[in-house]
Amino acid sequence: ARAVVAYHAARLAGRCLPRAWVPASLRASAGGCAVALTNVRGPPVALTICGRPVKRVVPFLPPPPGVAVGAALSTVGGQATLCFNCADGTHDAYALVGAAVAHWERLRAAAGE
Known part of the structure; x- marks a missing residue:
């Protein structure tokens, strides 16, 4: 609530x-609230602009005032990108990102990738 x-x-x-x-x-x-999250869902196919391929889409979610971390997930063309933005003074920001990457790898392994 x-x-x-x-x-x-x-x-x-x-x-x-x-x-x-x-x-x-x-x-x-x-x-x-400690974390703001968003999912930027794109099309399941590769993107182009004026016939040129888009190589990477990087999501961006700056943490709102009073929130320590902004985390964004983007899925485009069958690829997923996870981005973290931490407010100044966020305690152990590198540990947070390291734990998230380790969990991401466990999810990939469970999915058979």
Whole structure:
């Protein structure tokens, strides 16, 4: 329930408050949230721009105010990319990313890759 309230509070803040007030209101609405997550789902086929192949799509989710980590997963053309962005002062950011990569490799192994 807390996450739902935080989500709607953030939407309301973005729509109704003066721009200068938004960061403080988002910090307050994040409450006990430590990670913001998103999945940028793309097409299952390779992409091109003006006939040239797109070699890589890198997702980006900067952590919202008051949140320590932004994590984004992008799937395009049968390839997945996971990206982490950590706020300044995030405790053990490298340990977090290392653990995520290790878990990712376990998932790949379980899938037979």
